[in-house]
Amino acid sequence: MALQAVENGEVPAALINNYYWYNLAKEKGVENLKSRLYFVRHQDPGALVSYSGAAVLKASKNQAEAQKFVDFLASKKGQEALVAARAEYPLRADVVSPFNLEPYEKFCEKKK
Incomplete structure (x- = not known):
């Protein structure tokens, strides 16, 4: 899982759906996570919204x-x-x- 790879320090960043991070934060506590979410904004070439x-x-x-x-x-x-x-x-x-x-x-x- 990409998020776990970031948490383990195996990769510096990953593209994930935000709910994976929020669910992990709910499970472990935000203060215990090494990762943080970064939201790519409108008109940024990396912006993506998944429906x-x-x-x-x-x-x-x-x-x-x-x-x-x-x-x-x-x-x-x-x-x-x-x-x-x-x-x-x-x-x-x-x-x-x-x-x-x-x-x-x-x-x-x-x-x-």
Whole structure:
């Protein structure tokens, strides 16, 4: 794992999804980590935002159940469960992550 290689001093830096670091910080305590997150900003050539999605396949034999699951994922309760389990950015404005994430809006700011 790239993050563990940074923690072990095997490599100086690695590209990771932020939730790996936040989950490790939650497990071990930030003060016990050697690594820190650096967020590449908007218009920087290294900037990357990774999204996850959900959909119901047209060929699904369980479309109604699948749609209920997708609806749950997008609901307030579903988003609260997702962001509490992992340091993911919520889809909904009325859901706040307990991980004290860097505000998503900061990634969209133009360089001055």
